Amino acid sequence: MNKRLKGYVFTREFGSMRVPVPMQSLFLRDYCSRNNDIYVLHSGENIFPDSFIVLNAITKNITQFDGLVMTSLFMLPNDAGMRLRIFKEFIDNGKSMHFILENIILASSKDVKSIEELIQIRYSLKFTPDINELKKYI
Numbered sequence: 001m002n003k004r005l006k007g008y009v010f011t012r013e014f015g016s017m018r019v020p021v022p023m024q025s026l027f028l029r030d031y032c033s034r035n036n037d038i039y040v041l042h043s044g045e046n047i048f049p050d051s052f053i054v055l056n057a058i059t060k061n062i063t064q065f066d067g068l069v070m071t072s073l074f075m076l077p078n079d080a081g082m083r084l085r086i087f088k089e090f091i092d093n094g095k096s097m098h099f100i101l102e103n104i105i106l107a108s109s110k111d112v113k114s115i116e117e118l119i120q121i122r123y124s125l126k127f128t129p130d131i132n133e134l135k136k137y138i
Helices: 021-034 053-060 080-092 109-125 131-135
Strands: 004-009 038-044 067-070 096-099 104-106
Touching: 004 021, 004 053, 021 038, 021 067, 038 053, 053 080, 080 096, 080 104, 080 109, 104 109
Parallel strands: 004 038, 004 067, 067 096
Antiparallel strands: 096 104
């Protein structure tokens, strides 16, 4: 295929994980190698909470690449409006987003629904009672 995929890494926690940048870089390189794609050196997001300055900059310049590759879809903004705007920009430009841990590729508008469902399920789990708390009622 030889798509040029821009890497995106995150120093903050995402989901319930914190993956060191060198390990994320290894994931991205390996993914591109296994899929016969060209890995374009990653850009790292700022450490500030809820900052997506780098992701927004990549999105604005996405015409330079065929897509974006990142470790997890949980590195995306929590704000649904911001996420959907990013998805739209990629789709409208015929670009793709690759989420390694979830083994998901966003390539068209039909992919948005399943990605959003996964994100909503994950965020809903935050409000699920702890097992020890539930045992009190048994």
